Amino acid sequence: MSEILDYPSRLTDKHSRKFETFSYLPRMTAEQIRRQVEYIVSRGWNPAIEHTEPDEASGAYWYMWKLPMFGETDVDKILSEAQLCHNQNQAHHVRLVGYDNYRQSQGASMVIYRAPGFE
Template sequence: MRITQGQFSFLPDLTDEEITMQVQYALDQGWIVAIEHTTDPHPRNAYWDMWGQPMFDLADAAGVMMELGDCRQANPNSYIKILAFDSNKGFESIRMSFLVNRPAEEPGFELVRAEAAGRQLNYTIRSYATAQPAETRYR
């Protein structure tokens, strides 16, 4: 199962050249770029680990790509995404977010059913990856 989160998630994985072009576009807009990673890609998991600090005042995508390379080397079996934050008044939010790294195998999610009061059924999803400790996921 292929995780589809953020921009471009229904397209084939972006090449490093394509990632560089997207990052350069974000920098040209004056947006602040950051890199995050996780082993739990649940759609409601908004708290991914940030790699380093947000990259303020960059003009060239090469700096971001260098940090991305370091993050990929340290977390080869994690989901990694690039974010671009627009700090201009009126926006002050993420304007761009896309995955740039995936584990070789994506186990997907299971639908969990729980019975509640009366005949009510509640459903939620759970990532198969979370069945293992964080340090052993995606090996």
């Protein structure tokens, strides 16, 4: 069995902070982000885009970019909204959320654009 290591993430080191499972992986490519959006749509979840300042990213409150895209199934439109949010909030982290109507919870949540200096 391999050794389990402590990940050196600390609140005092903002560059080491992690937000969710995907934060421990290399940054997603545009194609990988597209596949995540396709997965959210295929599950029938409602996509939403949120953003926040890097110093506030570990908190529970993120700003909602417009309203959740209830019933939206056009992957290109969802990606376009995410890009628009990123373009208008370049100093913020931007995350994609998939709301599961059946379970009344988030089915997916991942940071898709990181603020400069946090790549």
